Amino acid sequence: MYKYRAQLTKGDEIRYISHLDYAGVMERAIRRAKLPAAYTEGFNPHLKMSFASPLSLGVTSDAEYMDFELTKPLCQPEIFDKLSAALPPGIRLIKLKPVKEPKPCEGKKHKALMAEVEQGIYEVMAPLTGDWDAAVKAVEKYNGATEVNYHRVTPKKTRDIEVKQYMLEPVKIGMSGDLVKLTMNISITQTGSIKPAEILELLHNEYGLPVALGRALINRSKLMGQGKDLIDLV
Amino acid sequence: MIKLEPEILQAVEKPARYTGHELNAVHKDWDEVDCHFALAMADTYEVGMSNLGLKILYEVLNNRQDTACERVYAPWTDMEAIMRERSIPLFSLESFTEIKKFDFLGFTLQYEMIYSNILNMLDLAGIPIWAKDRNDEASFIVGGGPTVYNTEPIADFFDFFILGEGEEVISEVAETFVKWKREGKPGGRKGFLKEVAKLEGIYVPSFYNVKYNEKGYFSSIEPKEPEARAKIYKRVIKDLDSVHFVEKPVMPYIGIVHDRIMLELFRGCTRGCRFCQAGTSYRPIRERSREYLRGLARKLVDSSGYNEMSLTSLSSADYSCLGELVDDLFSDFEGEKVSFSLPSLRIDSFSIDLAHKLQQVRKSGLTFAPEAGTQRLRDVINKGVTEKNLMTAVEAAFKQGWKQVKLYFMMGLPTETDEDIVGIARLAEKVARKYKEVKGKWGVTVTISVSCFVPKPHTPFQWFGQLPKDEFERRQRLLKDSITERAVKFHYHDARVSVLEGAISRGDRRISQVIYQAWKDGAKFDGWTDLFKEDVWHEAFRKCGIDMKEYSERTRDFDEPLPWEHTTPGVSKDFLKREWNKAVAEQLTEDCRRGKCSGCGVCPSLKVDIVDWKRKEGEVKANV
Ligand code: SF4
Numbered sequence: 001m002y003k004y005r006a007q008l009t010k011g012d013e014i015r016y017i018s019h020l021d022y023a024g025v026m027e028r029a030i031r032r033a034k035l036p037a038a039y040t041e042g043f044n045p046h047l048k049m050s051f052a053s054p055l056s057l058g059v060t061s062d063a064e065y066m067d068f069e070l071t072k073p074l075c076q077p078e079i080f081d082k083l084s085a086a087l088p089p090g091i092r093l094i095k096l097k098p099v100k101e102p103k104p105c106e107g108k109k110h111k112a113l114m115a116e117v118e119q120g121i122y123e124v125m126a127p128l129t130g131d132w133d134a135a136v137k138a139v140e141k142y143n144g145a146t147e148v149n150y151h152r153v154t155p156k157k158t159r160d161i162e163v164k165q166y167m168l169e170p171v172k173i174g175m176s177g178d179l180v181k182l183t184m185n186i187s188i189t190q191t192g193s194i195k196p197a198e199i200l201e202l203l204h205n206e207y208g209l210p211v212a213l214g215r216a217l218i219n220r221s222k223l224m225g226q227g228k229d230l231i232d233l234v
Numbered sequence: 235m236i237k238l239e240p241e242i243l244q245a246v247e248k249p250a251r252y253t254g255h256e257l258n259a260v261h262k263d264w265d266e267v268d269c270h271f272a273l274a275m276a277d278t279y280e281v282g283m284s285n286l287g288l289k290i291l292y293e294v295l296n297n298r299q300d301t302a303c304e305r306v307y308a309p310w311t312d313m314e315a316i317m318r319e320r321s322i323p324l325f326s327l328e329s330f331t332e333i334k335k336f337d338f339l340g341f342t343l344q345y346e347m348i349y350s351n352i353l354n355m356l357d358l359a360g361i362p363i364w365a366k367d368r369n370d371e372a373s374f375i376v377g378g379g380p381t382v383y384n385t386e387p388i389a390d391f392f393d394f395f396i397l398g399e400g401e402e403v404i405s406e407v408a409e410t411f412v413k414w415k416r417e418g419k420p421g422g423r424k425g426f427l428k429e430v431a432k433l434e435g436i437y438v439p440s441f442y443n444v445k446y447n448e449k450g451y452f453s454s455i456e457p458k459e460p461e462a463r464a465k466i467y468k469r470v471i472k473d474l475d476s477v478h479f480v481e482k483p484v485m486p487y488i489g490i491v492h493d494r495i496m497l498e499l500f501r502g503c504t505r506g507c508r509f510c511q512a513g514t515s516y517r518p519i520r521e522r523s524r525e526y527l528r529g530l531a532r533k534l535v536d537s538s539g540y541n542e543m544s545l546t547s548l549s550s551a552d553y554s555c556l557g558e559l560v561d562d563l564f565s566d567f568e569g570e571k572v573s574f575s576l577p578s579l580r581i582d583s584f585s586i587d588l589a590h591k592l593q594q595v596r597k598s599g600l601t602f603a604p605e606a607g608t609q610r611l612r613d614v615i616n617k618g619v620t621e622k623n624l625m626t627a628v629e630a631a632f633k634q635g636w637k638q639v640k641l642y643f644m645m646g647l648p649t650e651t652d653e654d655i656v657g658i659a660r661l662a663e664k665v666a667r668k669y670k671e672v673k674g675k676w677g678v679t680v681t682i683s684v685s686c687f688v689p690k691p692h693t694p695f696q697w698f699g700q701l702p703k704d705e706f707e708r709r710q711r712l713l714k715d716s717i718t719e720r721a722v723k724f725h726y727h728d729a730r731v732s733v734l735e736g737a738i739s740r741g742d743r744r745i746s747q748v749i750y751q752a753w754k755d756g757a758k759f760d761g762w763t764d765l766f767k768e769d770v771w772h773e774a775f776r777k778c779g780i781d782m783k784e785y786s787e788r789t790r791d792f793d794e795p796l797p798w799e800h801t802t803p804g805v806s807k808d809f810l811k812r813e814w815n816k817a818v819a820e821q822l823t824e825d826c827r828r829g830k831c832s833g834c835g836v837c838p839s840l841k842v843d844i845v846d847w848k849r850k851e852g853e854v855k856a857n858v
Binding site for chain 2: 015018021025028030034045057086214215216217
């Protein structure tokens with residue numbers, strides 16, 4: 001089997017499709033691309049593919065990663081062109097690399113893509129609804145706090161999450177056109193993480209960040225492991 | 235252009251229903267075309283996107299240089315609430331243009347229970363609900379599809395209807411429009427309707443006078459404009475290889491109801507089940523050729539990336555070259571992991587073998603439709619299936635490893651007695667015991683799904699009075715109590731919905747008031763059991779002074795004029811009467827596909843003929 005890693009986007013056109021739907025869309029794209037894809041065994045064969053950290057509904061991304069396998073080795077440009085041509089609006093292929101499996105004597109195989117993820121960088125854009133100075137102050141106050149709790153309510157359970165343990169860097173604030181731009185560098189661990197939308201909600205509700213929450217747009221710009229972009233880990 | 239704020243899309247269920255941008259969707263420059271056509275289904279995105287007819291017409295219209303066709307579906311209740319609150323009008327999924335800017339808004343009429351949703355969509359679009367209130371600027375509201383053989387209950391909401399198969403006529407409509415527009419729209423709105431009424435298969439309801447007699451029954455409908463025909467026959471495609479079929483389906487980003495390729499093998503079914511409206515309205519049988527289908531299958535897999543293909547038709551196992559076609563497809567798609575399925579099975583071993591071949595290892599469950607519980611009643615409805623056929627078929631299936639069988643039945647058929655109801659339970663139990671006999675142990679599930687019979691226009695049962703709701707419910711209880719075997723599971727339809735469907739499907743123009751009233755009072759998504767508001771509908775009938783039971787339960791006289799006879803699929807009243815008489819005499823009628831012509835009238839009146847690749851030349855000819 002020949003394994004490849006692709007870095008893909010999730011554009012504005014499809015920001016509201018789920019992670020599962022995104023996987024289905026990619027499966028059909030690979031089929032349209034007529035790549036010699038490898039399938040799972042069993043009654044209901046599926047393409048052998050795996051994804052990195054799932055994205056929340058409504059978030060776009062320049063950093064979606066997918067590992068997939070082919071039964072024949074094709075050269076990188078051929079795969080790149082064929083797959084690019086078969087993608088639907090809203091998904092672009094940014095990079096593609098073969099995954100070099102370590103030789104058996106070198107020890108362990110590559111970790112699963114999902115397990116490699118340690119860090120995500122997100123940008124939040126939202127219209128300013130008040131004073132710029134107040135906005136800067138709100139972010140400073142949040143950054144200065146030692147402990148911040150987020151009350152997460154899901155249909156299944158409700159719990160409090162300590163947020164600061166996941167903040168790898170202070171939240172940065174700037175302006176982009178007439179939108180406030182927040183940059184968040186968040187740690188993603190096997191046991192949990194915090195979502196950028198949740199940080200934004202805290203900033204707005206608890207720290208008085210004057211932005212229009214309902215019009216905020218979030219984009220994931222990077223996903224990293226061991227301090228490197230996931231595409232460079234292969 | 236309508237732009238939805240993130241907070242709206244974050245707040246609704248399945249926001250991708252409203253965001254478009256799907257692969258293969260066609261985007262044209264609005265100002266570059268003369269005709270703007272919005273194709274609609276008054277149901278959710280997932281249901282609408284699964285409709286084959288809409289997929290075909292979307293491509294046919296977009297293949298025209300002068301036309302842009304876009305899609306629109308009914309927003310779910312959460313989205314509707316937001317749209318109303320914020321005054322967001324209904325919009326299309328390609329250019330996000332307000333629907334009322336389109337020249338045409340075409341609804342596919344799939345079942346009666348979406349009529350309230352049609353009114354709701356018109357209202358959300360800001361288009362007057364009643365056709366008479368639309369001015370020259372308003373879109374033309376068009377309807378077509380399965381319920382078009384009695385459009386009277388919705389006639390006052392529509393500008394015109396298209397009867398029958400749409401591939402050719404939809405293009406003629408666009409052409410007529412473009413010509414009329416380029417000539418400076420002579421005669422205004424009515425001028426166009428007069429032009430379009432000249433096309434065959436087009437019914438403009440406002441061009442007719444309807445009369446009722448002293449008993450209050452429908453008595454006549456007569457043209458009042460020279461362009462209007464006294465009788466409108468459906469359109470029919472003579473050679474299905476000659477018209478466009480879907481080649482590049484719009485690919486949803488989210489799961490839809492039929493999330494697979496639909497390859498239509500043929501149209502029509504002449505097995506002659508007497509309850510079945512599809513059986514009379516899609517006559518005669520016309521098959522696509524094996525070569526054409528093979529080419530289509532290739533194009534569809536390539537353009538969609540789907541790995542599942544359903545070989546669809548009213549009765550797919552009847553396709554004359556099915557065995558060969560399946561072999562072709564298996565070899566064409568070898569190594570591509572494409573799976574094929576048949577939506578319905580005939581009750582015989584050919585079907586079982588084929589299903590076995592198609593499903594290979596996955597034995598998810600088989601579905602059969604004996605429709606009635608006793609041989610006597612199966613003869614009444616002309617379902618040419620015996621208990622022996624069913625037992626042979628399930629025996630073969632159990633031997634092949636199937637463990638789940640679903641059996642479809644109907645309740646409330648003409649002449650039905652309690653014995654026939656109990657017969658359903660007995661038959662299902664025999665099937666379950668057959669499993670024990672074959673396998674030597676239990677482990678089978680036999681699910682019986684029982685719907686409430688709704689008599690439909692242009693069928694031999696069109697005169698028959700439907701059972702009252704209470705009687706349906708009594709028979710449902712009787713059946714439930716008659717099941718003694720644990721392996722048999724029982725599902726049944728909501729009789730409340732079926733009797734309403736019964737009233738509307740044989741309604742006349744006065745029913746439009748009721749539909750309007752019910753919609754005003756909050757009826758929508760009536761086909762969704764949890765949203766169906768029975769009391770709203772009953773209240774609407776009461777407010778309009780109309781007795782629902784007159785429409786659902788009254789047995790019509792043979793010589794009584796019926797409000798749907800002027801819009802016809804071509805089956806003659808004589809044929810329907812003959813079939814009714816044979817039904818009560820428990821006599822069968824042969825399938826005309828290979829057997830002798832039963833004289834239904836379709837072939838001669840529409841000048842078409844059967845296309846069956848294995849029917850011997852010259853053996854049977856309808857008297858064309
Ligand atoms: S006219 Fe005869 S051959 Fe044609 S569909 Fe009717 S019964 Fe069949």
